[in-house]
Amino acid sequence: MLSSCIFRTLRDGLRALPVTLFSLLMLGGIVQSVHASEVNIYSHRQQFLLQPFLDAFTAETGIKTNVVYASKGLAQRLQAEGEASPADVILTVDIARLGEYADLDLLAPVSSDILNANIPAHLRATDGRWFAFSTRARIVVTSKERVADGAIKDFEDLADPQWQGRICTRQGSHVYNRALMASIIAAHGEAAATEWGKALVANLARRPQGNDRAQAKAIFEGQCDIGIMNHYYFGKMMFGDKPEQRDWANAIRLVFTNQENRGAHVNISGGGVAKHSPNRDAAVQFLEFLTQTTAQQLYGEINFEYPANPSVDPGGVLQSWGSFNRDELNIEKLSELAPSAQMIIDRIGW
Amino acid sequence: MVATFLSSWAHVRSRRADGWSIGALSLCLLLLGPVVALILKALGDSGGLWGHLLDTVLLRYISNTLVLMVGVGILACLFGVATAWVITRYEFPGRILFEWMLLLPAAIPAYIVAYTYTDFFEYAGPVQSQLRMLFGWTRPSDYWFPEIRSLGGATLVMASVLYPYIYMVTRIAFRLTPASLFEIALVHRKSQFWAVGLPLARPAITAGLALVLMEVVSDFGTVEYFAVETLTLGIFNVWLGMNNIVAAAQISLVGFVFILSLLGLELYARSRQRFASTSRATHALRPLHLDLRGQTACILVCCIPLLFGFVIPVGVLLKFVLTGGLVGNVLAIAEVLGGSVLVAGMAALLITLVSTFIVLAATYRGGAALRRMAMVASTGYAVPGTMLAIGVLIFAGSVDRSFAAVTGDGRASLLLGGVGILILAYLVRFQAVGYGAVLSGIRRLPDNMMGASRVLGNGFTSSLRRVILPLLSGSMVAGGLLVFVDVMKELPMTLLLRPFDFETLATYTYQLAKDEMLEEAALPALMIVIAGLLPVILMNRMLRRTE
Numbered sequence: 001m002l003s004s005c006i007f008r009t010l011r012d013g014l015r016a017l018p019v020t021l022f023s024l025l026m027l028g029g030i031v032q033s034v035h036a037s038e039v040n041i042y043s044h045r046q047q048f049l050l051q052p053f054l055d056a057f058t059a060e061t062g063i064k065t066n067v068v069y070a071s072k073g074l075a076q077r078l079q080a081e082g083e084a085s086p087a088d089v090i091l092t093v094d095i096a097r098l099g100e101y102a103d104l105d106l107l108a109p110v111s112s113d114i115l116n117a118n119i120p121a122h123l124r125a126t127d128g129r130w131f132a133f134s135t136r137a138r139i140v141v142t143s144k145e146r147v148a149d150g151a152i153k154d155f156e157d158l159a160d161p162q163w164q165g166r167i168c169t170r171q172g173s174h175v176y177n178r179a180l181m182a183s184i185i186a187a188h189g190e191a192a193a194t195e196w197g198k199a200l201v202a203n204l205a206r207r208p209q210g211n212d213r214a215q216a217k218a219i220f221e222g223q224c225d226i227g228i229m230n231h232y233y234f235g236k237m238m239f240g241d242k243p244e245q246r247d248w249a250n251a252i253r254l255v256f257t258n259q260e261n262r263g264a265h266v267n268i269s270g271g272g273v274a275k276h277s278p279n280r281d282a283a284v285q286f287l288e289f290l291t292q293t294t295a296q297q298l299y300g301e302i303n304f305e306y307p308a309n310p311s312v313d314p315g316g317v318l319q320s321w322g323s324f325n326r327d328e329l330n331i332e333k334l335s336e337l338a339p340s341a342q343m344i345i346d347r348i349g350w
Numbered sequence: 351m352v353a354t355f356l357s358s359w360a361h362v363r364s365r366r367a368d369g370w371s372i373g374a375l376s377l378c379l380l381l382l383g384p385v386v387a388l389i390l391k392a393l394g395d396s397g398g399l400w401g402h403l404l405d406t407v408l409l410r411y412i413s414n415t416l417v418l419m420v421g422v423g424i425l426a427c428l429f430g431v432a433t434a435w436v437i438t439r440y441e442f443p444g445r446i447l448f449e450w451m452l453l454l455p456a457a458i459p460a461y462i463v464a465y466t467y468t469d470f471f472e473y474a475g476p477v478q479s480q481l482r483m484l485f486g487w488t489r490p491s492d493y494w495f496p497e498i499r500s501l502g503g504a505t506l507v508m509a510s511v512l513y514p515y516i517y518m519v520t521r522i523a524f525r526l527t528p529a530s531l532f533e534i535a536l537v538h539r540k541s542q543f544w545a546v547g548l549p550l551a552r553p554a555i556t557a558g559l560a561l562v563l564m565e566v567v568s569d570f571g572t573v574e575y576f577a578v579e580t581l582t583l584g585i586f587n588v589w590l591g592m593n594n595i596v597a598a599a600q601i602s603l604v605g606f607v608f609i610l611s612l613l614g615l616e617l618y619a620r621s622r623q624r625f626a627s628t629s630r631a632t633h634a635l636r637p638l639h640l641d642l643r644g645q646t647a648c649i650l651v652c653c654i655p656l657l658f659g660f661v662i663p664v665g666v667l668l669k670f671v672l673t674g675g676l677v678g679n680v681l682a683i684a685e686v687l688g689g690s691v692l693v694a695g696m697a698a699l700l701i702t703l704v705s706t707f708i709v710l711a712a713t714y715r716g717g718a719a720l721r722r723m724a725m726v727a728s729t730g731y732a733v734p735g736t737m738l739a740i741g742v743l744i745f746a747g748s749v750d751r752s753f754a755a756v757t758g759d760g761r762a763s764l765l766l767g768g769v770g771i772l773i774l775a776y777l778v779r780f781q782a783v784g785y786g787a788v789l790s791g792i793r794r795l796p797d798n799m800m801g802a803s804r805v806l807g808n809g810f811t812s813s814l815r816r817v818i819l820p821l822l823s824g825s826m827v828a829g830g831l832l833v834f835v836d837v838m839k840e841l842p843m844t845l846l847l848r849p850f851d852f853e854t855l856a857t858y859t860y861q862l863a864k865d866e867m868l869e870e871a872a873l874p875a876l877m878i879v880i881a882g883l884l885p886v887i888l889m890n891r892m893l894r895r896t897e
Contacts, residue, residue: 072736077743
């Protein structure tokens with residue numbers, strides 16, 4: 001009964017194939033109507049992390065926001081759309097992604113006194129094509145039980161053979177580790193970075209796998225004693241609603257590395273205005289909003305990230321983990337060195 | 351089949367090009383557009399990256415990909431062929447139930463199975479916890495347990511959800527084998543399976559296997575989660591890590607070439623064999639009765655794939671939904687479900703129509719060239735989703751620019767940013783599924799059907815409408831349903847190409863699962879499975895009718 005009904009639909013559809021094709025394509029055009037006072041966002045940052053910012057922005061300004069979230073390929077989408085692109089703002093969570101947009105010439109230079117005042121020079125592009133909104137430190141975590149406090153101070157210490165079979169990490173080619181490798185290259189040069197990487201890989205307790213939280217979990221379970229993670233995962237595990245993750249967080253100690261030399265390696269979340277943005281004023285307004293107190297505090301509250309605006313207080317939880325020195329390397333350098341870092345990672349099999 | 355091929359070929363050669371062939375040819379060109387765009391991209395300069403890749407990671411990527419293909423291929427064939435055989439050949443308790451339940455894993459995305467398996471088999475998961483309790487172990491060093499995040503784990507996961515592609519087609523092939531042939535095997539004391547069933551089902555098994563292997567080559571979610579370094583992971587390391595999309599496009603074509611050469615090999619091997627059934631089976635194939643031991647064996651054969659492909663993953667998801675108490679966002683999920691069903695339904699309808707049109711044109715109107723063209727046009731399936739999406743973007747970009755030039759409005763857009771580009775992407779990717787289903791349907795029709803109808807005074811289109819299409823309806827609907835389920839699961843292309851604020855169940859689930867919010871992801875993931883149930887059951891009814 002049902003099948004014959006479906007079939008009849010199909011048969012009639014086949015007769016009208018050209019019309020069907022055309023009308024489906026036209027549907028594309030209909031969906032894309034343009035409203036006044038709105039901001040269209042292409043985001044590499046996950047939507048559930050972004051939503052509170054969007055809600056706050058709309059509440060403050062009355063400007064509506066529309067989002068497409070995807071982790072890969074948005075730059076190519078923007079490129080293919082060219083002048084017809086509806087995108088106003090690009091948001092990413094890694095400096096190398098911003099670098100890709102800049103390299104493809106997809107971002108518009110922005111000169112805004114508010115942005116320039118709120119974001120320190122080493123955390124924005126000199127030509128105003130992109131700005132950092134928050135920073136995240138890549139840190140070492142150690143087992144409270146099995147590694148003495150202070151035994152590891154620098155990322156360089158992970159190459160020490162005494163840690164053989166005791167370190168866990170996610171894959172080297174993940175963007176967080178790639179940026180870390182880039183920072184080691186920036187500090188010591190490619191040859192030394194390769195040696196460091198080889199020694200680190202030789203110390204691994206297991207094949208690189210899982211995400212950052214999985215490394216804390218492996219320490220809790222006793223599979224290894226030392227891990228590498230982004231600092232905010234500690235907050236997410238400790239204050240999230242999963243009791244088992246609280247146990248993982250309680251098993252580890254945070255080490256903000258390289259405090260006696262260049263400072264801890266930090267990466268950023270950031271963004272810029274699209275080159276062919278149809279709502280440029282609203283787009284700049286959105287970026288400015290992201291660098292001001294309300295939004296800057298949200299970064300800490302929602303995701304335990306540090307505000308990029310130095311005048312904004314990071315909030316109680318983050319402060320309780322102590323203040324630390326950051327590597328003040330111009331963040332663009334990490335983006336430039338990313339391809340070399342990936343090649344080293346390929347070579348050492350991390 | 352070969353006879354059909356020869357007769358229609360001879361008969362078609364004499365024809366001039368007509369609307370049907372021209373239409374089919376243009377559709378094939380449209381389907382090939384994005385793949386060609388990707389190939390053009392790959393022709394660019396990769397900046398000498400291949401030397402580095404060859405020296406370092408490329409061999410590992412290739413060998414891992416090949417091992418995964420071989421492993422999944424063997425395991426999926428084992429699952430698919432064994433279940434198809436016992437379901438068609440033997441009578442045992444639960445057979446009717448198993449017959450459709452064995453299709454269920456097709457409704458679950460492989461990457462979701464990967465998430466649930468990690469939860470189930472990891473150190474803190476129920477299996478290892480029970481084992482530790484049972485044997486009094488306390489630390490990981492006390493015992494050995496296979497690592498699920500590994501090449502072996504990925505093989506198991508993919509084979510468990512992909513075997514239905516083989517099961518489905520092989521079952522039909524077994525059932526369509528004339529009963530008399532099995533009787534001959536019985537008389538000659540030869541194995542019914544090895545001497546008759548398997549050789550005659552080989553084209554069907556290969557067709558299913560081809561779909562499975564294409565899925566394996568293009569998978570990203572599972573290998574990423576399990577940290578298995580295949581070509582797909584290599585593509586992303588080169589593209590995102592080294593900002594080299596040209597080299598990424600080149601690597602993605604390596605996998606594509608794997609598939610094409612496998613298909614070519616099989617076509618060559620098969621070209622010297624002929625399968626033709628000149629008469630309909632005189633009587634239906636009756637399932638054999640078995641003793642208790644045989645029946646238990648049959649049930650086991652059906653239970654194992656079902657356990658791995660459905661019971662465990664759905665069980666874990668159910669556990670999350672029930673313990674999570676997350677009924678709060680049901681409304682949001684219902685809206686997402688609507689979007690999913692809408693695009694999947696539109697894509698399924700369109701692909702069925704396009705596939706049927708191309709198959710009919712290639713069989714009754716076009717020449718051998720059009721048939722080959724039609725086959726090449728369905729190879730989009732073998733390109734990793736995200737890379738195919740890049741091809742679609744480039745292609746749609748040039749279409750839109752021409753459109754803008756014609757209308758004189760620089761911001762005018764026909765495809766990009768709308769639902770249209772999503773539907774185009776699904777069409778390019780899943781054409782293979784619809785085309786395969788309709789093609790196998792038309793191959794089962796006696797070759798003189800069209801001729802007989804024409805002799806009786808029907809015109810070509812009227813013969814199609816009154817004779818061919820009704821006989822093809824089962825395959826058309828089955829193909830459409832399979833596409834529907836595939837689109838419901840599709841992730842990478844939807845993620846990249848979708849309009850503003852548009853989610854499907856797959857993208858919604860992925861965003862939650864990506865941040866380890868498995869409990870929150872469980873409900874939308876289950877919805878994908880539930881939305882797949884009805885099509886699967888319908889499909890089973892279609893298959894039975896075809897049989």
